[in-house]
Amino acid sequence: MKTSLTGILMVWLLALSCPGVAQEEGEETRWFSVDALNTGLGQPPDEIERRTPRDAVRSFLTLTQDEDYAAAAHLLNLLDLPPEEQAERGAVLARQLAAVLQRGEWINVSSLSSRQDAMVVESSGKSSRVGQSRRNLELASLDLDGQSYEVRIARYRAGEQEPVWLIAPETITAIPRLYEKYGPSWLEDQIPERFQVSFGKLKLWEWFAIPIFLCLIGAVGWFAHALMGLLASRLPAGLSSVFAQMIRLPLAFIVMSLLTQWLLDYVVSFSGLVTAIFRGLLVIIMAWGVGLIALRLVDTLLIRMTRRLVGEIDDTKSRDERQLLTTLHALRRAVILITVTGVAIYVIAQVSLFETLGVTLLASASVVTVLVGIAGQAVLGNILASFQISLTKPIRIGDLLIFEDQWCYVEGIYYTFIRLRTWDERRLVVPVRYFISKPFQNLSSKNAKLCQTIVLTLHISADVATLREKFKEFAMAEEKVIDHHSLACYVTGQHEATQEISFYLTSPEPMGAWAAEAQVREKLLAFIRDHHPEWWPRSVVVLSEHDIARGDTPEHRRIRRPARVEKIDDASNAESPSDD
Template identity: 45%
Template sequence: MIAAVLCVLVAAAIARPTFAQDGSRFWYETEALNPGLPEGDASRLDRSTPRLTLRGFINATERGDYDAAAHYLNLARLAPENHAASGPAAANRLASIMARQVWIDWSSIPARPDAMIEMAGGSNSRAGEPRRNLPLATLQTGGKAYDLRLARYKPPEGPAVWLFTPQTVDNIAPLYDAFGPRRYERAIPDVLKRELAGLWLWEWLALPLIALIVLALGWGVQKVVHWLSTKAPRNWLRNGLDRSRLPLALLVMAGTTQAILAWVLSFSGPVQAIVKPTLTIVMVWAVGMTALRILDAILHKITLRFVGDIDDKRGFDERNFYTSIYALRRLIVLVTVGIAAIIVLARLNLFDSIGMTLLASAGVLTVILGIAGQAVLGNIIASLQIAFAKPVRIGDAVYFEGEWSYVEAIFYTFLRLRTWDKRRIVVPVTYFISKPFENWSVTEARMMRVIDLWLDPCADVDLLRRSFQKMLEDDPDITDTENAYVYATDHSPDGFKISFYAMMPDPSTGWTAQSRLREKLMACVRDEHPEWIARERVLDVGDGDRRAGTRAAGAG
């Protein structure tokens, strides 16, 4: 029994860390606090709350008192004999890192000793619970993430205090190498290292100068890319480069600014908080847009090579292929936007801070987006529906709301129709698919055209049938002369309607051929049988004589 008790005590002693133990949910128990630092300095410091600790550390480093600032660090992982030398140096470096990379939101730093979460917001299940460990920031370098944290420690004697954690002290060295002052900053005079409106004086001078340099560089990149596009040997490459001028310029501008921040100058936290996410977003957008525009040029080249200018004269497979190309582009854009959003969130480390908030507010966002973006989202969904179901394809001839036109393009939110007289009609996708329309190319481009003529009852239909067949055989655009018919389809006291039916190869050719055949039929009647022209007979009785007058009626 005694041996078992001894084993438990030995195991507990081995498992107990030398600097802290989870003895309370309010603090970490520790045997001693920085025994290698002078105790007199610590007695004058107020480290009872996270806010007082952070403010005291910043105030001490701003006045250059790094000996006092060292008392805000937990140096438990350093040998006590090294505290006096290593503590102030670590405080100096940590202050430099925080000044350049951390923009402190003081409202989020608790002013309570127990750092209790007081506001119960939405899904915050930890409201009302005390905390003994508080994250300040997470910085990434070399593919690794490093945390800056405050924690509450309780020595055997004395009150509990908030200090920077030993892990934070260990992280100072790699973070200082990545985010500390650059070598060129040593040449900046001390008079320019004073603060003005939250920024150092030298930053107010350097920022406009860097902006001018970067803008000039972007202008030069646009000119160079335009010159290269004029020298490109292939048309698709020329179009791709010309359309990528702006994204490439922005990419070079953002990359140059990143290089300046990494190797030349390291700006303060407020500037980094604005510039860093902006550069990340610009670079991701520029890379994505450059890739998309070059891909557009390649897809356009493919369609021109295998399809050419699209209209209903092209076969079903060609029009189907062109529509699939447009659908592929839309899917690539959606995937690119999704990947870009994930990269931006990951690069800016926003998943941890807003990920749960987005999930918690998904219902509210769904309602807001459903109301505000109903039309846009509906058009996008309808566009994808057209792309996959293909009730209409690019190049199809359609008859929509009294207009005969071709489907020239299908975009996310609208269709562009090209009328026979080269006008463009832009129609929202949801409106287009909600209205009935005639797709003259749904199975094949061929269609039957009819020409109606009103003639006198004495007209010989058989003779007209033979003449019409001869006209079809002589017409260069008519390829199917077998499917041709001539019928008397209506009559009236003044004449009857003769309908001439002919199979046209496609709607555009059919319209031209129909007009040409109508002219030939009218010329045949006028020149060879003028008596067949329909006339309106008027019975006029006057002076006891019956006189019949006639009046030409014309053709329909």
């Protein structure tokens, strides 16, 4: 019994001691413990706030903006410097770090934590750290000679003093090297002090230098554009001059981007906000220019292959040639899609959006998917339908179609629409989804050969044998008529006083068949008009002598068509003597 009570008492005492141990361990993980902080600097001024990351960075930026570098040194952890050098070297390092932060990367102070323990209150990233305190934060990441240097702020506690946030010693060590690259340029050193004062987010001299900078870049871009146009005009006519003309604009933007990058690296350096904007735009413009030049190269090669292998776009070309041209255009769309995707991924990676926008989009993937699905349903549907046409090939470039009673050629198959060329040189631009949802006739599906039918309605007395011979004579005289052995003439219908006579001819392509049909029809009508006008359809009206005597004639009845009048004896049809 005594042993049981002793065990229970020990467990109870252990339970009471555990929270204290856990609390002590938790406090140790919230800061770095050091023996002393900046003993060579003395007591920090009262206006310095170092309790939270946001207060520490804001105080550092404010003091350096006021050029109070001695006070700003209290926000650096000068642990690696001897105490007798901390005062002198600390002010210099504070000034250099301020210049690096001003020109290297813009820091959004509002995004820093306002808590003393910098606890994560919202989930961000792949691994959630909500509810965990932090003692080390990254302010910026700068590239130097192919290596990445981080500017970090950490929480330190010396003895029993209150913990404070200071720039980490590893950052202090890298400041001189970073200052060589991101410090003031030679041009900025020549600017008078009165223009070095801050005016809003920028310095006073930057408000004048940035417009001049942009005008200089624009002038160089215009010169590159004009020079490329002159070169294109001097080149011999052909694909080389076409390619040079097509890449004038993207090449001008690439030249502007390279010049801007060189000026920012070696001539002039702006504040971090302006530099961040410029560098982001440079990445986008460079990627866009290179991608567009690649697409122009693909277009040039496509034009060359089209002219060499296919030629003019119509249905007189063979089925294989038209199918090859359609495949080339489908390949172009695939290259465009791959290029755009690659450029987008490159831009996002270069401007470091994967850690912010990328994670946010992934976190709300369902919402984004729904919004994109609703807003881009028509566009995505047309793109998918375009690839469906490219794979199944119900139509090919150069095919002759009858689409909504319009004779038209397929001139181009694009991502969202199909361009059709009508017989009268008009252009129909039809959305891809609308096109595949409507029935159409592809007159060039197998081959371009087409059989045409001429139908004439003539009097029952017309001699079909004579018309058949004349039809073969007229058809064989036409250049657009082939397969003379298949020429045919048949009576395909008969009415009370008329008959329908159909004539059949074949042409190598539909437009030629239409023209041959019209020519042969004209000749047949002229032959009937000149030699057998009695073969025209006419109405037969039977009148008695009684009708003629009282003037009941077709003229009085206002019958417009010619009538054949036959006299019939009333006596033969009289029913009784009283009728006479």
